[in-house]
Amino acid sequence: MIIKDCKIEGLKVITPKIHTDNRGSFFEIFKSTIFEENGLPYNFLQDNQVISKRGVLRGLHYQLNKPQGKFVQVIVGEILDVAVDLRLGSSTFGEYHLVELSDKNKKLFYIPEGFAHGYLVISDYSIVVYKCTNIYDINSEYGIKWNDPDIGINWDNKFPILSEKDKRLPLLKDQKFLPKF
Numbered sequence: 001m002i003i004k005d006c007k008i009e010g011l012k013v014i015t016p017k018i019h020t021d022n023r024g025s026f027f028e029i030f031k032s033t034i035f036e037e038n039g040l041p042y043n044f045l046q047d048n049q050v051i052s053k054r055g056v057l058r059g060l061h062y063q064l065n066k067p068q069g070k071f072v073q074v075i076v077g078e079i080l081d082v083a084v085d086l087r088l089g090s091s092t093f094g095e096y097h098l099v100e101l102s103d104k105n106k107k108l109f110y111i112p113e114g115f116a117h118g119y120l121v122i123s124d125y126s127i128v129v130y131k132c133t134n135i136y137d138i139n140s141e142y143g144i145k146w147n148d149p150d151i152g153i154n155w156d157n158k159f160p161i162l163s164e165k166d167k168r169l170p171l172l173k174d175q176k177f178l179p180k181f
Contacts, residue, residue: 001028003038006099008085008092010112012040013099018106027106029073030131040110041069044131049075052121052128057146057160059118060084060169064177065140067113069133077126078102079119082153084144086172087114087181094172096153101128114179116144120155142177143169 002015016027028034032042052058060082062068072081084096101107102123111117113133146155146162148171 001031001034003034003040006097008083008095008097009090011083011097011115012038012110014108014110016106016108029108030071041133044071044133046132046135048130048132048136050128051125053125053161054121054123055157055159055161057118057120057155057157057162057166059166060116060144060146061118062086062114062116062142062144062179063134063137063140064142064179066134066137067179068136069110069112070117071131072101072109072111072117072119073129074101074103075127075129076103077121077123078104079121079123079126079128080155081109081119082117083109083111084116084118084151084153084172085114086116086144086178088178090114090181094151096151098153114181118146120157120160122156142175144172144175145169148172 004013018027035042081101082098085092
């Protein structure tokens with residue numbers, strides 16, 4: 001595995017070593033010893049799978065009282081995956097990192113606690129799986145509006161398909177509940 005730091009501290013893009021022969025291919029998605037050696041969490045508590053169609057935008061979500069680090073992989077399709085730094089006092093507060101994840105490039109994205117997470121499906125459909133460092137807690141979930149002009153994410157889609165909940169999320173400057181790290 002090649003683990004690369006992003007410009008925002010804590011974010012990691014991971015590219016697995018792919019072994020290919022006449023039968024197909026094999027690669028390790030997660031190995032606790034490699035994560036531990038690189039200062040990443042290796043005791044995940046929940047795995048999720050999400051199926052979405054083209055144009056669906058999920059996010060930007062985070063949990064406050066039970067914060068979740070997320071380790072994201074695309075099994076089928078292609079997404080634009082985004083993490084926004086919400087750590088009060090961080091020198092990169094309000095900045096984002098966008099990475100393209102797909103079943104072709106096999107890249108994986110680790111997002112630590114203290115970040116909002118979201119993604120846009122840019123293929124016909126996608127299957128996304130992600131590991132979480134904490135369990136989902138509906139009473140701890142918050143979010144930031146997907147098109148917040150102060151964050152300025154270039155989704156390259158002006159009319160994504162959103163859940164009713166995501167349509168009502170506040171701008172970052174109006175969010176009263178942010179993580180303290």
